Amino acid sequence: MAEINILSPHVADLIAAGEVVERPASVVKELMENAFDAGAHMVTVEMKDGGATYLRVSDDGKGMAPEDAGVAFLRHATSKLHDEAGLEAIGTMGFRGEALAAISAVSEVELTTRRRGDDSGTFMTLTAGEIQDMTETGCPEGTVMTVKSIFFNTPARLKFLKSDRAEASACVSAALRCALGRPEISVRLIRDGKEEFFSPGDGKPESAVYSLLGRDLARDLLPVGGEDGDMRVHGFASSPAAGRGNRAAQFFYCNGRFIRSQLLQSAVEQAYKNTLLVGRFPACVIWLELSNAGVDVNVHPAKTEVKFSQEKRVFDLVYHAVLAALTDENRTGLAQPKPAAAARPAAPAAPAARPAPRPDFYRSMSAETFRAQGYTAGPAPKIKPQAQETVLRSYDMPYQTRLDLPHGAPVEPVRPQAPENTGVSGFSTSKIVENPVQNVEKPTIPDHKIVGEALKLYIIVEVDGELLLIDKHAAHERMIFDRLKSQDRAVMAQTLLESVTLRLTEEDREIIEANGELLSELGFEIEPFGENDYILRAVPADMESGDAAAAVEEILEKLRGGKAPDPRSARDEILHTVACKAAIKAGWDTDRAELQRIVDAVLSGSVKYCPHGRPVSVTVTRRDLDKLFKRIV
Numbered sequence: 001m002a003e004i005n006i007l008s009p010h011v012a013d014l015i016a017a018g019e020v021v022e023r024p025a026s027v028v029k030e031l032m033e034n035a036f037d038a039g040a041h042m043v044t045v046e047m048k049d050g051g052a053t054y055l056r057v058s059d060d061g062k063g064m065a066p067e068d069a070g071v072a073f074l075r076h077a078t079s080k081l082h083d084e085a086g087l088e089a090i091g092t093m094g095f096r097g098e099a100l101a102a103i104s105a106v107s108e109v110e111l112t113t114r115r116r117g118d119d120s121g122t123f124m125t126l127t128a129g130e131i132q133d134m135t136e137t138g139c140p141e142g143t144v145m146t147v148k149s150i151f152f153n154t155p156a157r158l159k160f161l162k163s164d165r166a167e168a169s170a171c172v173s174a175a176l177r178c179a180l181g182r183p184e185i186s187v188r189l190i191r192d193g194k195e196e197f198f199s200p201g202d203g204k205p206e207s208a209v210y211s212l213l214g215r216d217l218a219r220d221l222l223p224v225g226g227e228d229g230d231m232r233v234h235g236f237a238s239s240p241a242a243g244r245g246n247r248a249a250q251f252f253y254c255n256g257r258f259i260r261s262q263l264l265q266s267a268v269e270q271a272y273k274n275t276l277l278v279g280r281f282p283a284c285v286i287w288l289e290l291s292n293a294g295v296d297v298n299v300h301p302a303k304t305e306v307k308f309s310q311e312k313r314v315f316d317l318v319y320h321a322v323l324a325a326l327t328d329e330n331r332t333g334l335a336q337p338k339p340a341a342a343a344r345p346a347a348p349a350a351p352a353a354r355p356a357p358r359p360d361f362y363r364s365m366s367a368e369t370f371r372a373q374g375y376t377a378g379p380a381p382k383i384k385p386q387a388q389e390t391v392l393r394s395y396d397m398p399y400q401t402r403l404d405l406p407h408g409a410p411v412e413p414v415r416p417q418a419p420e421n422t423g424v425s426g427f428s429t430s431k432i433v434e435n436p437v438q439n440v441e442k443p444t445i446p447d448h449k450i451v452g453e454a455l456k457l458y459i460i461v462e463v464d465g466e467l468l469l470i471d472k473h474a475a476h477e478r479m480i481f482d483r484l485k486s487q488d489r490a491v492m493a494q495t496l497l498e499s500v501t502l503r504l505t506e507e508d509r510e511i512i513e514a515n516g517e518l519l520s521e522l523g524f525e526i527e528p529f530g531e532n533d534y535i536l537r538a539v540p541a542d543m544e545s546g547d548a549a550a551a552v553e554e555i556l557e558k559l560r561g562g563k564a565p566d567p568r569s570a571r572d573e574i575l576h577t578v579a580c581k582a583a584i585k586a587g588w589d590t591d592r593a594e595l596q597r598i599v600d601a602v603l604s605g606s607v608k609y610c611p612h613g614r615p616v617s618v619t620v621t622r623r624d625l626d627k628l629f630k631r632i633v
C-alpha cells in the first residue's frame with residue numbers, strides 16, 4: 001500500500017496556522033493589520049483574560065461584500081495580491097492570504113462586515129475553519145471580527161500558552177506596536193472592560209508616541225530625521241541621560257511594518273557610543289521608509305523580519321540621523337531659553353506616516369558584536385536633515401522640573417536647523433560630534449555667576465534664575481576626551497623623567513603588541529625590556545606621571561575584557577582612560593580660571609555627558625528650592 005498521503009486542506013491549515021498563529025497576540029496583530037489595510041481610521045481592540053478566550057477587532061474600514069466574506073477564510077484568499085509581479089511592490093501589511101485561514105482553523109470566529117456604500121452587511125460564524133452560518137444583517141460600515149476559544153481544537157498548543165497575564169501583556173504589546181506604526185489611525189485597546197490605551201490618530205508622530213509610550217518616556221525623546229536618496233528615516237531617540245535597562249522601548253518600523261532588526265538596533269546604539277552608560281540602552285521609535293523594492297518583507301510568515309537590499313546604506317542613514325539628533329541636543333542644551341519656551345508652535349502636519357509595529361530584546365546582539373561581524377558606520381550619507389519636528393517634551397506643560405534629571409528642565413530647546421548640505425559629502429556628522437565646539441561658529445554662553453565650589457567637586461553656577469551644579473571632574477574629563485578624539489594628529493607625548501617598568505603576562509604582552517601602533521599614536525611609548533618586562537617611557541602629555549602605570553594597567557584591563565573588539569573602540573577606550581586620568585579630580589583645589597573654562601564649556605552646550613554617559617551637570621530650579629523650603633507645595 002502506498003505510504004504517501006496528501007493531507008486534507010484542514011490538516012494543512014492546522015499546520016500552516018502554527019506559523020502565523022503562535023499565540024493570541026499573533027491574532028491581534030493579524031486582525032489589526034487587516035483593519036489597517038482596509039483603510040480604517042479608527043480601530044478598537046477588545047480582549048478578555050489572556051486573549052485566548054475572546055478577542056475582538058472592530059474597524060471603520062471599507063468592509064467586505066458578501067461574496068468576499070465567503071472566501072476570505074480560505075487559504076491564499078487575498079484581495080491584496082494578484083500575480084507574481086505584485087509581490088515586488090507590496091504596499092499593504094498583508095498579502096499572503098493566510099491569516100484568516102490560519103486563525104479560523106484553530107478557533108471560533110464571528111464576522112460582521114458591511115462594505116462601504118452597501119445597504120446591508122453580512123454576518124458569518126465559523127468553527128475550526130468551517131462556515132456554520134452566513135446571513136444578511138444590518139450593521140455599520142466596516143468590519144468586526146471576533147475570535148473566541150483560540151486553540152480549542154489543538155490542545156497541544158493550548159498547553160503551551162503561558163499564564164493569562166503573560167498572554168494578555170503580549171497582546172497589549174502587539175497592539176501597541178501596531179498602533180505606534182500608524183499615527184494617522186486612532187487605536188483603542190480595551191482589556192477586560194478597561195481602556196488600556198488610546199491613540200488619537202491625528203497623524204502626528206509625537207501624539208502617537210506620547211499616548212502610547214507615555215509621558216515619562218516621551219519627554220526624553222529627541223526628534224530624528226534624515227534622508228538619503230529614496231530612503232527616509234524619521235522618529236525619535238532618547239537623550240543619553242535617559243538610557244534604560246533593556247531594549248524594550250526600541251521600536252523599529254519599515255514602511256509601516258513593525259520589524260525586528262539587529263541592523264537598525266546596532267545603527268542606533270552605535271550613535272550613542274561614548275554618551276550612554278555601559279549596560280544602558282536608548283529608547284527609540286524609528287520609522288524607515290524605503291521604496292518597496294528596497295526591502296523584502298516576504299522572509300517569514302509573521303513578516304517581522306525583513307531583508308534590506310542595501311543594508312549598509314540603511315545602516316548609515318539611521319546611524320547618522322540619530323547621531324545628528326544627539327549632537328543637536330549637545331549644541332542646544334542649557335544655552336536655550338527657559339520655561340517660557342514651553343509653549344511651542346504647533347507641530348507641523350505629520351508626513352503621511354505609514355508604518356506599523358514591534359519591539360523585542362531577545363534577538364538582541366550588542367552593537368559591538370554586530371559591528372565585529374562586518375558593520376561599521378561609513379561616512380555620512382547625504383543626509384538631508386528634516387525640518388524640525390516638535391519635540392515631545394513640549395507636552396510637559398505645566399512646567400515642572402525634576403531634580404533627578406540632568407539639565408532637568410523640560411525646557412523646550414529650539415533646535416537649530418541642522419547645517420545644510422555643504423557639498424561633496426553632505427554635512428559631516430562625525431565632525432559635529434567629535435568636535436562640537438569647533439563646529440558651532442561661536443558658542444553663546446548665557447550670563448551667569450559662579451557662586452563657588454562645594455565639596456571640592458561641584459561648581460555652583462547661577463544662570464537664568466536657576467542653579468546649575470557641575471561635576472568638575474566629569475565635565476573636564478569630557479572636554480579632554482572630545483579634544484583628544486577630534487584631533488587627527490598623534491597625541492602629544494611627554495617623556496617620563498623616571499621610566500616605569502611593567503611586568504606583564506603573556507596575554508598582556510600580546511595585547512600590547514597587537515595595539516602597539518595605536519598606543520604610540522595616543523602618546524604611550526612602551527618598549528620591550530628583557531624577557532618579560534616592558535618599559536613605559538612616555539605617556540600622553542595631559543597625564544600626570546604618577547598616573548602612568550595605573551593608566552596602562554587600566555587600559556590593559558579594558559582591552560583584555562573584550563571591551564574593544566575593533567581598533568576604533570580600542571582607541572575610544574584608551575582615550576577614556578587618558579581623559580579620566582588627566583582630568584582634574586574631586587578633592588583637588590582648582591583655580592578660578594580653570595573652573596571658569598569648565599563652566600563656559602558646559603554653558604555653551606558642548607559638554608553634556610562624561611565619556612561614560614553620566615551627566616556632567618544638574619539643574620536645580622527656583623521652583624525646586626521653593627518646594628524644598630515649602631514656600632510652595
Ligand code: ADP
Pocket residue numbers: 030034035037038059061062063064068072073077078079080093094095096097098099100101142143
Ligand atoms: P491578507 O491580509 O494577507 O490578504 P487575510 O487572510 O488576512 O489575508 O485576509 C484575507 C482577505 O480578507 C483580505 O485580503 C481582505 O480582502 C479581507 N479582509 C480581512 N479583514 C478585513 C477587514 N477588516 N476589512 C476588510 N476586508 C478584510
Ligand code: MG
Pocket residue numbers: 030033034093094095099100
Ligand atoms: Mg491579513
